[in-house]
Amino acid sequence: MTLREILVVERQGHDNASVLAVTGWLANAFNAFVRGLCVYAAPDPTIAECFAIGDRPMRAVSDHLDRQRDESVVPVETGFRATLTEAGASGDWARIDSGAAVDTGPLRARLVDLVVLPRPAGDDHASLRLVESFLSDGGTPCLLVPEAIDLPVSFDRILLAWNGSREAKRALDAALPLLARAAAVQVVMVGEPTESEAQGHIDALAARLARHGITIDARHHPRGHTAQQILESCRTFDADLLVLGAYGQSRTTEAILGGVTRTVLLNAPVPVLMDR
Structure with missing residues (x-):
């Protein structure tokens, strides 16, 4: 199992340095093809342009808005191309209107091995909805990836949050190429009813990963708030x-209850690899 094709989602008007740094590292490490996708907000017409009447004035307004849109995404594409050059990778780049991104963005995810996205802020509901659409439908x-990360990127120390769920298993499978390269892997379990049951889970997981050449250190926290632990x-x-496995419950339920996934996603100090 490896990573051969990566989709990186960038946002017009935002700092994309962290997602590009991570993408460049992955592309170089796995010799992966990279697809860039810029999510942009279509420019609004001025008040005067809203009153344009007739074919020629309306066409002029449309042309002006198209030029504004094209100019606004130039820095995004430039940064993407520079990342490919530095990583020695190949790829392609496309843009998508933010109004269509939630519905059509996940369709692009189905043809790649991994999607790299900027982590949304807690009050950025549009970005959070976009992330949820990729997780649920992609x-x-x-x-x-958080906006601020330690550079250079080096996924040498990987923490695996494990509870034996389907989602955790899918996240583990997705992480295997990265776990195999890591210098240290720690497994954390929170809230198993007994120490012996937790140890049984850990022993079984350690045996499976050992067959992939991966050695783990494990920590069990029988009590405490799962996300905070x-x-x-x-x-x-x-x-x-x-x-981390994502969204064991429905997204609506987790949003109402302030679930573990959302809390960790919005507060983790490092990039988070998720699957569901």
Whole structure:
């Protein structure tokens, strides 16, 4: 299992340096083809342009808005191309209107091995909805990258949050190429009813990963808030990547209850690899 094709989602008007740094590292490490997708907001006409009447004036307004749109995404494409050059990778680039991104963006995810996305801020509902659409409808693992990360990128210390669920298993499978390259892998379990049951899970997981040449260190926290324990484990282990199963419940339920996935997603100090 490896990564041969990556989709990186960039946002017009935002700082895309972190997602590009991670994408460049992945492209170089796995010799992957990279597809760039810029999500842009269509420019609004001025008040005067709203009153344009007749074919020629309306065509002039349309042409002006098209030029504004084209100019606004130039820096995004330039940054993407520079990342490919530095990584020695090949790829292509496209743009998509933010109004269509939630519906059509995930369709592009189904043809790649990994999607790299900027992590949304808690009050950025549009970006959060976009991320949720990729997680729920894309069918492909997603790597969520905070705006501020340590550079250069090096996923040497990986924390795996494990509860034995289907989602955790899918996230683990997605992470195998990265786990195999890591210098240290720690597994954290939170809230199993007994120590012996938790140890049984850990032993079985360790045996499976050992067959892939991966050695793990494990930590069990029988009590405590799951999200906070995972976040604290990221810090104490000095992780540079967190692997986590996403949305064990419905997205609506998790949004209402402030679920583990959302809390970790919005607060993790490192990139988070998720699948569901």
